[in-house]
Amino acid sequence: MSDISQSIAIATQLVLDLDPGLVAIVARSFTVSVSATAFACLIGCTLGAMLGARDFSGKRITILLLNTYVAIPAVVVGLITYLLLSRSGPLGSLGWLFSLQAMIFAQTLLVIPLAATMTRQLIEDADRRIGEGLRSMGAGLLARALLLLVHERAALLTILITCFGRAIAEVGTVMMVGGNIDGFTRVMTTAIALETSKGDLPLAIGLGIVLLMAVLLLNLLLFAVAHRSPGQEARS
């Protein structure tokens, strides 16, 4: 117990002193996860909105496949990404394996279905409520999907946070395609896993504290943005 208390004390000191090693890992984690969330939400939310605003034969099958894709274990996504990016794979010529690009690519693939599924459900519900009003105005599929996204922007922020949470908390995928190389592809989650297995608890706990604080701060920031902009307040 005293070991744990001592580790927490050292970890707190590392955080307060802005330990260069810790800061570098945190910055790298954010670079990867923010980029991946941005790409994934851009693609996933657009796909989900189009899927939610449109009725077509085969929609149920598409939704079923998408839901299955959400449930695929992260390591399987890591394996697929690894095969895609490996030297003999179709994207091997990019030379991304064991780089930050590979980690961003993998996390993007991991988060796209989550963004698409959540957005699809959100937009489908909104379309049921106000879609006829938009059709009546003459809005086509793309315009309807975009306006419904704007209409549901408060809920969209929640999707964004959820996607970021999924990306930054992920270990297996980035470990497989990034390689957890010290000073190069080591991020918070892979560092926590490694340091814990080595028994170096202070750094692991320190990174854990930063991870929790970062997610909390992000939530607070988004909450403030959603409630401050005129005409943009979140619905209760």
Next chain:
Amino acid sequence: MIRINSLRVIRMQEPILQIDSLHIGAGEVVGLMGPNGSGKTTLLRALHGLIPESRGQVQTELDLRIAMVFQRSQLLHLSAGLNLRLAAWFAGRTWQEARPLVDKSLQNMGLLDLRERLATRLSGGQQQRLSLAKALIRQPDLLLLDEPLSALDAESSTQCIQTLSGFVNENRPLTRPRTIVFSSHSEAQTLALASRIIRLEKGRIIEDKPVRASS
């Protein structure tokens, strides 16, 4: 203007609207009456082409501009002004052209002070007036209204009836006269506005008669 032939709308294997023949001419103001579930809303939606799974024909003139006010507000979670501006934009106005039109529409509906307020935060009556303004800003040839006055107090109802009467009677040389089809539960409101009343029951027309103008 609109001709319906053998229209059938079926939901859950039950016919909810069956109309063998119906013609609505340009310039008519048609009031649809009937109890809940009689098919008034379904008929309005079918006239607008919002029920793709219906059988039969709903023929409208080419280039007919249609606008509809729905029973439940269909406003975007944006400011009242932006809702109207988008409606004007979709009707072919430029973003700049739309601005004075929006102010005029809001003024006509007594909503100018609420231009920057979120449409979805307005009261039921204000939302209904805004929805009417949104439909009118499109300058439609055919205006479909699903119980447009249901959430309004007496004063607002009178104001809206006057607005709608003005809309129908507005002189539009070189273009077709305007047509309104609306549903209502109120006999008095229907008589105040309609030139023709169609009564529906269980999805069928049971009465179709002109309204005599009161002297």
